[in-house]
Amino acid sequence: SPLGLTLNETWKAALEGKSGAAPITLFDAKDYTTTFACEVKGFSADAYISPKEQRKMDRFIHLGIVAAMQAWADAGYKGRAEENGMDPNLLGTVMSAGMGGLPIIEDVVNTIRDKGPKRITPFFIPSVIPNMTSGHVSMMLNARGPNQCAVTACASSTHAIGEAAMMISRGDVDYMIAGGSESVICPTGVGGFAAMKALSTRNADPTKASRPFDRDRDGFVVGEGGAALILEEYEHAKKRGARIYGEVTGYANTADAYHMTSPAPEGEGAGRCMALALEHGQIDPTTIGYVNAHGTSTPAGDENESMAVERVFGAHAKNLIVGSTKSMTGHLLGGAGALEA
Numbered sequence: 001s002p003l004g005l006t007l008n009e010t011w012k013a014a015l016e017g018k019s020g021a022a023p024i025t026l027f028d029a030k031d032y033t034t035t036f037a038c039e040v041k042g043f044s045a046d047a048y049i050s051p052k053e054q055r056k057m058d059r060f061i062h063l064g065i066v067a068a069m070q071a072w073a074d075a076g077y078k079g080r081a082e083e084n085g086m087d088p089n090l091l092g093t094v095m096s097a098g099m100g101g102l103p104i105i106e107d108v109v110n111t112i113r114d115k116g117p118k119r120i121t122p123f124f125i126p127s128v129i130p131n132m133t134s135g136h137v138s139m140m141l142n143a144r145g146p147n148q149c150a151v152t153a154c155a156s157s158t159h160a161i162g163e164a165a166m167m168i169s170r171g172d173v174d175y176m177i178a179g180g181s182e183s184v185i186c187p188t189g190v191g192g193f194a195a196m197k198a199l200s201t202r203n204a205d206p207t208k209a210s211r212p213f214d215r216d217r218d219g220f221v222v223g224e225g226g227a228a229l230i231l232e233e234y235e236h237a238k239k240r241g242a243r244i245y246g247e248v249t250g251y252a253n254t255a256d257a258y259h260m261t262s263p264a265p266e267g268e269g270a271g272r273c274m275a276l277a278l279e280h281g282q283i284d285p286t287t288i289g290y291v292n293a294h295g296t297s298t299p300a301g302d303e304n305e306s307m308a309v310e311r312v313f314g315a316h317a318k319n320l321i322v323g324s325t326k327s328m329t330g331h332l333l334g335g336a337g338a339l340e341a
Contacts, residue, residue: 001225001339002038002329007074010339019207019328021221026103026185034199036206037185038223038330056123057132058101063226063335064133064181065140068095071177072141075230076242080142092145092173093134094164095228096156096180098334101128103186130156130334133226137177145173151334154294156180157227158337162251164231174236179228179338190222196261198298210331212295212324213302220296223330227338250281262300267308270294274312286316292340295324296331 002020003013013020020038029035045054045062048069054062081088104127111119126132131149138147146167150159157180164178184190193199200219202209210221229245237244254276256269263269278285293305310317325340332339 001227001332002040002223005040005042006070014325014328017328019210020223021206021209021330023206024185024190027187029190032187032190033194033201034190034219034222035203036209036221037190038210038221039185040183040225056127057136058104058127059183059224060097060101060130060181060226060335061127061133061136063183063224064095064097064179064228065136065226067179067181067226067338068093068133068137068177068228069140071179071228071230074243076240077230080140081144082142086175088142088144090145090174091141091143091177092147092164092167092175093138093141093143093177094146094148094150094160094179095133095137095177096150096152096160096334096338097130097133097182098151098153098156098180099182099184099189100130100151102184102189104128106186106188133181141177143177145176150180154296154331154333154336156334156337157339158341159253161229161231161248161338161341162253165248165251168231168233174233176231177228178231179226179341180335181226181338182333182335183224184333185222185224193220193222200297210297210327212293212297212327213306213322214297217297217299217302220298220326221330223326223332223336225329225332225335225339227332227335227341229338229341250277250279250283252276252280263304265304267304267306267311270305270308271311274308278312285313288313288316289319289321291320291322293322293324294336295322295326297324297326 001010004010077084081091161178164176200209211217252273254273256264258264
């Protein structure tokens with residue numbers, strides 16, 4: 001993540017309130033209205049992917065693979081599925097991305113312009129499509145169960161975790177690797193969001209630019225990174241003595257059916273989804289103490305989400321702690337939900 005290269009580094013930096021925002025180094029952004037982002041600094045996939053194979057993948061795939069393999073090891077597993085006593089058919093992967101390989105697309109467009117179409121790498125298409133992180137992870141671990149990728153913008157990796165949990169609860173599989181990654185700190189990514197007036201332009205003070213729910217917020221800060229969880233059936237996890245961080249108790253997935261980029265008025269859509277998730281988990285809203293908000297630091301989005309929380313929790317909303325770690329990590333887009341989980 002923009003806060004560290006491992007779970008422990010990221011957690012420590014988050015507890016210390018550090019910001020991952022800094023001037024962009026992945027490309028020359030001097031002519032852009034926003035010149036900073038939350039990059040993953042010092043990242044290398046060499047411990048997991050050979051340099052030869054790395055050239056066949058976009059950076060978002062590198063980030064996703066490393067996150068998945070770190071999660072696999074953190075869960076106490078080593079090697080491939082069968083080496084851990086698993087039936088490979090009962091291990092699945094859902095690693096998502098919201099946008100895929102924009103940097104590689106830019107490179108190929110430049111290649112066509114400068115050298116002609118015959119110089120396009122044959123690995124171009126497999127290096128940019130979002131589902132390839134799931135594909136590579138499945139090949140590395142011999143995971144032969146469901147292999148999917150939710151491409152639902154900023155909700156992508158949240159949907160990955162939720163859908164993976166539902167597969168286990170239905171009895172389709174025993175284990176799932178779920179999460180997501182994103183890396184679009186590139187001319188088209190930053191330029192595109194800037195054209196939408198979605199980004200903060202606080203170039204003089206990047207570390208204070210992402211300020212969810214603050215009166216002076218002026219847009220989100222683009223982040224990059226990858227995160228993954230290992231999900232498994234509860235009784236099995238207990239039996240093997242797994243380190244259990246948490247339980248997926250409720251999940252819902254809805255659409256506002258309203259506008260391409262703007263949320264439904266007064267938090268109706270987000271509120272309906274939260275209410276359904278609580279209902280699915282059979283959770284009394286008054287027992288909730290903390291809400292991890294999407295909280296991107298956009299003027300309209302944060303206000304709408306505040307209304308959604310009030311809609312769901314009513315008078316209890318005043319007792320809640322509502323926070324957003326995007327103040328430190330920036331917005332990982334398709335990878336945000338997994339990192340925040």
